[in-house]
Amino acid sequence: MQKITEELKNNSLSRFHLIYGEERYMVRYYKHSLVEKLSVPGDEMNCTYFQGSDIKESDIADVGQVLPFMASNRLIVVQDSGFFKSAGDMADYLEEFPDSTYVVFVEREVDKRNRLFKWMGKNGCVTECQSQNEPMLKKWIAGYLKRTGKTIAVPVAEYLMERVGTDMEVLNNELDKLIGYTGERGEIRTEDVDAICAGSAVSKIFDMIDAVALGEKERALSLYGDLLANKEQPMSILYLFTRHINILLQIKELSAEGLNKNEIAKKIGIPPFTVPKYGKQAAAFKRRILLKMLSVRADFEEDFKTGKIDDQLAVELFLIQALTN
Numbered sequence: 001m002q003k004i005t006e007e008l009k010n011n012s013l014s015r016f017h018l019i020y021g022e023e024r025y026m027v028r029y030y031k032h033s034l035v036e037k038l039s040v041p042g043d044e045m046n047c048t049y050f051q052g053s054d055i056k057e058s059d060i061a062d063v064g065q066v067l068p069f070m071a072s073n074r075l076i077v078v079q080d081s082g083f084f085k086s087a088g089d090m091a092d093y094l095e096e097f098p099d100s101t102y103v104v105f106v107e108r109e110v111d112k113r114n115r116l117f118k119w120m121g122k123n124g125c126v127t128e129c130q131s132q133n134e135p136m137l138k139k140w141i142a143g144y145l146k147r148t149g150k151t152i153a154v155p156v157a158e159y160l161m162e163r164v165g166t167d168m169e170v171l172n173n174e175l176d177k178l179i180g181y182t183g184e185r186g187e188i189r190t191e192d193v194d195a196i197c198a199g200s201a202v203s204k205i206f207d208m209i210d211a212v213a214l215g216e217k218e219r220a221l222s223l224y225g226d227l228l229a230n231k232e233q234p235m236s237i238l239y240l241f242t243r244h245i246n247i248l249l250q251i252k253e254l255s256a257e258g259l260n261k262n263e264i265a266k267k268i269g270i271p272p273f274t275v276p277k278y279g280k281q282a283a284a285f286k287r288r289i290l291l292k293m294l295s296v297r298a299d300f301e302e303d304f305k306t307g308k309i310d311d312q313l314a315v316e317l318f319l320i321q322a323l324t325n
Helices: 002-010 024-038 057-064 090-095 115-123 134-146 154-164 168-182 190-196 201-214 217-229 234-256 261-268 272-282 287-305 311-324
Strands: 016-020 047-051 074-079 101-107 125-128
Touching: 002 024, 002 125, 016 024, 016 115, 024 074, 024 101, 024 168, 047 057, 057 074, 057 090, 057 101, 090 115, 115 125, 134 154, 134 168, 154 168, 154 190, 154 201, 154 272, 168 190, 201 217, 201 234, 201 272, 201 311, 217 234, 217 311, 234 261, 234 272, 234 287, 234 311, 261 272, 287 311
Parallel strands: 016 101, 016 125, 047 074, 074 101
Antiparallel strands: none
């Protein structure tokens, strides 16, 4: 992302851009930044959008050959075309476009062996928007708040990420809520996060595991009810529960091997700052209990798939069995 950031900063934009990746917030951010630089709001004469897998390359080529009308350049935005996962002649068409035509491709997935992808790498700017790591997210959170005259301590930023997750779109929404909630006060505090930020499904699953470890049946089932009220599907909840148990098992094993926090985080695929919290929770369970939970979960999932019980009852019975253990 360094190249596109420098281009935007220096106003020296490549004529061809490809933006893709799993961090959709950053994909949208760079797309809007390019559109803002390369077009005038409401200028439909010189800015054309194409979207969907049914786009014809020849239609884009027809527009791309037209010189801009009373403007310095023409902009074409192509979204979710699938061109970067299939064979085609788009690269040949792009070769023929006049210097005044700029093209921005926005995709979810690409095949890096694809001819058009390789052409873009040589002739344009390719930006892959990956999920950001912990240090980058904390820096981004601090910068976002700084632009509104607010500050946040590192432990509070970490607590915010623990509570709502690391998806930048979600974080952006929660930061906006915190900005509005704190009013004239400049510092974002832990109590503000508790007051205004709804816990994510992952956060509630964490709390459910805590309740199971303490044998708090009513609390565990209440948290399950909260997830259902938030429109989470029972089988999705069961999947998250399973994922969480697997993390605890891996934490136990890797800690026993003597790996440090960063090594454990890398192997499991979780933020390093969450490792101590997972570790403390893992210590509350014996390994055989965690394995038993996984076995019981598989039994209830099978009962659901074979039509013996519905999905909601399957998860409730699983929770009761876990609490019994």
